[in-house]
Amino acid sequence: MIPQLVTIGWRRGGGGRWRRMHVPVLPVLVVLSPLLLPAVLGGLIACLVFDVSPAGALRGAGRLVWALPGTRFEIEQGDMGVLVNVR
Amino acid sequence: MMNEQRRQVLQMLSEGKITAEEAERLIDALDRDRSPSPPAGGSTTKTRPKYLRVVVISDEGAGGDGAAGVSGGDGSARINIRVPLQLLRAGVKLASLVPPQALTRANAELRRSGVDIDLTQLKPQQLEELIEHLDELTVDIDSADAKVQVFCE
Structure with missing residues (x-):
């Protein structure tokens, strides 16, 4: 399943509290779809230039995106912190 | 069930289809299948980590x-x-x-x-x-x- 919600959190120093931003992936993809097509075309051209199989690259990238849900990065240092959670 | 399989192994041995060593190995394998008996009430299905x-x-x-x-x-x-x-x-x-x-x-x-x-x-x-x-x-x-x-x- 493709990621549905990406949560980005951060906390600044000085006793600040956690701030979180929830990004719904599908609506954002729909909004960015006009840019997505040229990006995919650019990627395919880059594949041909660098002698990489475009089908393999597309399949690999898809597999990577499909495997993203469940990923979580949480780093805190003192009062500061950053969090990325993919669901 | 297990006895039936053991009997089949012994029968194959008596018919000369397998050697004594092979029969021993098969019986050992049957014993190994039987030995890890599940603890009472607990499930032995180990889920693969994700x-x-x-x-x-x-x-x-x-x-x-x-x-x-x-x-x-x-x-x-x-x-x-x-x-x-x-x-x-x-x-x-x-x-x-x-x-x-x-x-x-x-x-x-x-x-x-x-x-x-x-x-x-x-x-x-x-x-x-x-x-x-x-x-x-x-x-x-x-x-x-x-x-x-x-x-x-």
């Missing part, structure tokens, strides 16, 4: 408030990373697409930096096997001011 977890808790310069994994002191740090094993597999598959000329250039740069590793010798199957066996990995480092844990769950 995630690789890296947890680092450091209390450098803090007043010891990080014992429960909560940062907050001046120098205390906490890293909690969870990566799906499927993502690692996908990454390995994607890395196998890197063209050979890029690998030779990477090799040259690595050698120049003093790291003599030949990336072209690294086969995707080997990396996949490595990830396959990651679920048995457990690293647990516990020092006075830091704790590092790497495991699969």
Whole structure:
């Protein structure tokens, strides 16, 4: 399943509290779809230039995106912190 | 059921279809199948781990408030990373697409930096096997001011 919600959190120093931003992936993809097509075309051209199989690259990238849900990065240092959670 | 299989093995032995050694091996295998009897009420189905977890808790310069994994002191740090094993597999598959000329250039740069590793010798199957066996990995480092844990769950 493709990621549905990406949560980005951060906390600044000085006793600040956690701030979180929830990004719904599908609506954002729909909004960015006009840019997505040229990006995919650019990627395919880059594949041909660098002698990489475009089908393999597309399949690999898809597999990577499909495997993203469940990923979580949480780093805190003192009062500061950053969090990325993919669901 | 088990006795029936044992009888079949003995029958094959008596008919000369298998040797005594083979019969012994088969009976041993039947015994091995029977021996790991499940504990009462418990399930033996071991679920395969799905995630690789890296947890680092450091209390450098803090007043010891990080014992429960909560940062907050001046120098205390906490890293909690969870990566799906499927993502690692996908990454390995994607890395196998890197063209050979890029690998030779990477090799040259690595050698120049003093790291003599030949990336072209690294086969995707080997990396996949490595990830396959990651679920048995457990690293647990516990020092006075830091704790590092790497495991699969």
